[in-house]
Amino acid sequence: WEGEFFPGIPKIKYEGPSSKNPLAFKYYNANEEILGKKMKDWMRFSIAFWHTFRGTGGDPFGAPTKVWPWEDGTNSLAMAKRRMRANFEFINKLGVDRWCFHDRDIAPDGKTLTESNSNLDEVVALAKELQGSHVKPLWGTAQLFMHPHYMHGGATSSEVGVYAFAAAQVKKAMEVTHYLGGENFVFWGGREGYQSLLNTDMERELGHMAAFLKAAADFKKKIGFNGTLLIEPKPQEPTKHQYDWDAATTANFLRKYGLLDEYKLNIECNHATLSGHSCHHELETARINGLLGNIDANTGDPQIGWDTDQFLTDISEATLVMLSVVRNGGLAPGGFNFDAKLRRESTDVEDLFIAHISGMDTLARGLRNVAKLLEDGSLDKLIRKRYESFDSEIGAAIEAGKADFEMLEKKAMEWGEPSVPSAKQELAEMIFQSAL
Amino acid sequence: WEGEFFPGIPKIKYEGPSSKNPLAFKYYNANEEILGKKMKDWMRFSIAFWHTFRGTGGDPFGAPTKVWPWEDGTNSLAMAKRRMRANFEFINKLGVDRWCFHDRDIAPDGKTLTESNSNLDEVVALAKELQGSHVKPLWGTAQLFMHPHYMHGGATSSEVGVYAFAAAQVKKAMEVTHYLGGENFVFWGGREGYQSLLNTDMERELGHMAAFLKAAADFKKKIGFNGTLLIEPKPQEPTKHQYDWDAATTANFLRKYGLLDEYKLNIECNHATLSGHSCHHELETARINGLLGNIDANTGDPQIGWDTDQFLTDISEATLVMLSVVRNGGLAPGGFNFDAKLRRESTDVEDLFIAHISGMDTLARGLRNVAKLLEDGSLDKLIRKRYESFDSEIGAAIEAGKADFEMLEKKAMEWGEPSVPSAKQELAEMIFQSAL
Amino acid sequence: WEGEFFPGIPKIKYEGPSSKNPLAFKYYNANEEILGKKMKDWMRFSIAFWHTFRGTGGDPFGAPTKVWPWEDGTNSLAMAKRRMRANFEFINKLGVDRWCFHDRDIAPDGKTLTESNSNLDEVVALAKELQGSHVKPLWGTAQLFMHPHYMHGGATSSEVGVYAFAAAQVKKAMEVTHYLGGENFVFWGGREGYQSLLNTDMERELGHMAAFLKAAADFKKKIGFNGTLLIEPKPQEPTKHQYDWDAATTANFLRKYGLLDEYKLNIECNHATLSGHSCHHELETARINGLLGNIDANTGDPQIGWDTDQFLTDISEATLVMLSVVRNGGLAPGGFNFDAKLRRESTDVEDLFIAHISGMDTLARGLRNVAKLLEDGSLDKLIRKRYESFDSEIGAAIEAGKADFEMLEKKAMEWGEPSVPSAKQELAEMIFQSAL
């Protein structure tokens, strides 16, 4: 393969909201400062190698639909390298600085672990070179779900041999992520869960998972990798129940097994909604638990019960997402990874660009809306006012854990029937919408 | 009101599976021993005063439908006492030993807290007398959701006056529960959550909730109440999001705020399914976290997105519920509370009996099935066999937290491609069904 | 009650998008022309009497929270009249021309049907007077769900006496709607469905429902009422299954029983999503079946499984709704009824105005966006281009029903492997968002 992979596509530029050019940014202006930081530093966008370069359009009822011109139909090492070059051309044309990968996406499985590792090394060496000085992985991860030997899980497999194999694979993936300058390392436990409780020892499996994650945290320190370890909650699919169901479930697991200081969370919006929560709820839950580390930027379909991994184009949702990010003071060393894929029926090379531009612009538009909201200030004021009765002496005593039931009963008797003002939700919604 | 409340209804007896009598037990035989305990000691059934004696059949689109003959249309103290006598006749005819109540179900709200407390005292004195020597509350609780002043929550209200009022109310409810010999005290936070994140300071509210529950635990000790404090998870309804979403979320909350040793969980099957889990999953999650304290025995409708509180009649679900209970060594001092109500269209007095008999029989049938399953032993054997590779030296090292990634990688290299046997889920399902 | 009901609230005016005044329109400018029609003629807004004047904030777990100053705590005729005057002040201050009502909302139930009818007549006479020359009902309807005798349904009750009673009630409600100059009459079959198939003869009930609706259509003609009869689909709640599940189910019913020419549909967005469809899907389904007659303008919560009847504030959804309306050439003689209520916790009188202003502005904003989309034209062009292969000779033969399998097979053989271009969904989403 000689020359460009995307010959018709220029370097994507910011043209502003009035532009009709699908291959230009209308809201994302990387170096523009918003709320005291450059847009690119708020966003820290990353391309997901798997969706963008390994997504085939296959689904449970359909064969692959995407035939990118640079693909030769093989899973060879040579093809893996060519694909990696396409990845970096894509990254550079889009103007982002980060990428994410699974070990088995970027290099083919070998017949043995040794061969797989060697394949990986070869592709990683090329990636290192292509990264140059300004690009690096937002995070790496190990693919512990595709291979049939992971059918019962990796860390939670009923087979000790699989547990060991998974450990070896994570070890290597962590090493190469470190080598590439990755800023985080992610665990997505797609097979860490159960299909049926009838044949499962859930307690034993959870214990194994904790042991595995403890060993991972130990190994990280051993090799001097300073990146954040992240767990990505998802309620189900492919399993009936995934142990990392949602942010609160994962936080409970981390607390129970003494892993709270070692891990943070990678919140995915589509996973949030599959677990019955809004994305904003999951982000706030992670933030409040001190665990918001990264965002998988995508969206689902409110009427669909599986993971559709669509590019986020909803302005309102993007504004709420950015509200959590701003409250968190940003996401660094995490960022926004586009864990989003083209629809199966979108088969033009340019669709890859259009989708990413649209996703980036939507979040950028969200950030601009948050700036408007904060500058206006009336929503914050409304909230502060709601709770002002707790800014009192007795409120302070309660918040300090010093108000016992006897004292409170005395106060209640003294005060009589309490007053309860309107929550002003419709007003809050009106103010919020006015910033969109 | 003179004489019997349920004149046509005899004391309900066990007549065995071939009986066609709707007013007889076919499976529940209180003193029969199953798996080493009397059935009544496994079940510890309790009647929910609110559904059985205060349920009106009203719904968001419909007026009350139930006009029990003993009701006079008022919410007077006299009526409250008459109703309490009906309750004990019901309990005695049904042959159970426990009941559950909210403070405001059994006695009318007064104009002031003092008056409400005095009303409560009067009814409680009668209840104490009617309990006699063998009946007592499985648990009491405070109703912190019906009154308009709780519209923003009790412990999580934005108003400090409401927080204090709620504290005073719980204090009193705990005192009367203690006085009546109650074995547990429950918190159901129906209004402890949010309707919209736009006008909510979730972090502050969670902090208030923790302070409240801490004060409750302190007060319990102060008055020498040895009952278990229980939190009842529910994902939503009436709020959009309830802070006690499910067992794992509540466990995370308890761990985060240092309350893990003070509280257990009251799992309700209908709440489980509303949160996206099977009831069995929630029971197992509570059990594994050491938190399974009580069960609200009901069921929902798999196609309905709100709480229907139906009597459980599904044999398969009942068997799974009893499997968790048996694994837990029983529920004492907790039990099974029938948090279940007649359908709105069921308006005969005898329907109250039919529904409870059906619910009790279903769980009893579940227990009998569990006994069959355990005696047969093949399901347990299937599970143990699945994990037997962990009963090895390396498995033991892993489970002891002594297997690091280097050692595991060495093993993985040495062992080569791991084998993964069939999970035999269909066989497990066949074995399970054969016990039904 | 003397003087104004809403003393602090002025007549609501259009102030444009930059206004920060919660009591002003920012997008709805009644007489402004958009796409060839005045905004008010596109929207035909209507106030729902039940939510706005009879909504109490009660929910299945909570007592009423709203205590409007003009309410005296009774359900008397005098109170009904006072409330009606408040309604018309509200309508006039908001600047709309239509209202909707249930018979039992506006006048109290009597002890007999005769008394109920007489109560209704008295209030209706006042309403007629207050309507003046410019206001009239968008539609009237009969409340066949609140009274306990409707617990098994009205037209589908198992009791023939209830069927007759429901017929008499609809007869009267239709008469008063006609008298008031109502433009439509609606059937919402909240209780026309089942709670359990175990005790239901669904076929017989459906037959009764058809007979009832046939008799209603006959009666309409008899009295010279030219308004449209509308059925409002809803999947469930309060019943487990409502016979008018969604637009397609209702269309099937109308076709099966020969009622297709007599009825149209009133689509409610919250009902759409409860049935597993987007609101836009239900509108398009109704439109394609020639049945789009009216819209109940509200929204639900994507994470909630019951009817929340919130005011629509989502700009994207509003734009899609207006797209269907514009394609339908408007809704007249139907319109937009605000079947939406304040949150239970919104208890200020001004919240009633804020909520309606917000809902009206959101739909107005949607209409403005549709105008932008149509003027831009690229989305329509994208769709037309997708199907252009059917604008061929063979395409025409297919669409005319003249292409048989032999002919098509011959073509397929001749043409060889068909080409399938990208569906360009991400581009369509980008174009759509650019109009928001």
Added chain:
Amino acid sequence: WEGEFFPGIPKIKYEGPSSKNPLAFKYYNANEEILGKKMKDWMRFSIAFWHTFRGTGGDPFGAPTKVWPWEDGTNSLAMAKRRMRANFEFINKLGVDRWCFHDRDIAPDGKTLTESNSNLDEVVALAKELQGSHVKPLWGTAQLFMHPHYMHGGATSSEVGVYAFAAAQVKKAMEVTHYLGGENFVFWGGREGYQSLLNTDMERELGHMAAFLKAAADFKKKIGFNGTLLIEPKPQEPTKHQYDWDAATTANFLRKYGLLDEYKLNIECNHATLSGHSCHHELETARINGLLGNIDANTGDPQIGWDTDQFLTDISEATLVMLSVVRNGGLAPGGFNFDAKLRRESTDVEDLFIAHISGMDTLARGLRNVAKLLEDGSLDKLIRKRYESFDSEIGAAIEAGKADFEMLEKKAMEWGEPSVPSAKQELAEMIFQSAL
């Protein structure tokens, strides 16, 4: 491949409920007479070739897990024939008389339609021979969803070339089904729907679908195929919205386009629950519309939002399914097709047998329960009694369409407040359970 495909598996026999042999029937006794018919004539079981012989265990996140010993890793014609021999050994050992297939399951796609047809002919000739005198297809169907050229649909593709190709494929599939003595022909429109309304002309697509199905019905008659044409409703997956959403939606489509006499429905339980209905509801809806033609016997998971196609093992659900079948007088010429697959983790050859035995036994147990219910008679009696007020003169007038609103109003006035007895749902549930 020489000799047996399932060497360790004997011909499956009936051993009765006390048998612990996983490879024996405990409830299905083919020639035993129940309710006047042999069990095998009620059930008319069929094996789904695709799941049983082409199911690989692959899922959206995982590679195939099943490596049946007779597979050689190719998709050759020789392999197709070997697989067909395995199919008939399986059928014979299981003791069923019917099978179902997609054209592309049983024979490989060729490079051209001609080659595909020729491959199909070769395999079909072998199947015809292997069928012998007693086995035949319950139904055949064309696979219009796997190939990338069907990504926008077959009959509803935006490309006319694809429409023609689909027509040619259905034509051939219908011919071979006819040749093999198939009793039905099925349409499952997995891709006939939309992913987004933004780029879809739904009305035009629906028109194309109707034209296609009309042409199919014409072709059927032309070749003298007397089998029933069946449409299989499914709400979604792989598309966001499938045009054959549920039974009522499909019935509406058939009525609208004049196809009601040409098609019946193939109801799948897992599709029913995905559309928000119980399986029993969908069966009853199809039955009442005169459209119940066949059942795809499987089940889903109440907590899972995609098609899991599990073998039905729930006794209660099976009893309800059989209740509809018995009310329908059986399903012939339709039957029960096992559209169910092994879990991905079930990888033993014997699991194929265990799963089918379990599914067959469950339905047989359902039939036995229905016999008990009908013999007992109390459930039927309860239902008849509920509606007995319609067995009156006025009831008859209503049901004959002769009761107008004036007459009904007169009756309502005359009768006064109607009485409404209890619906006795809990009693109905108790009676139902007692038959399980």
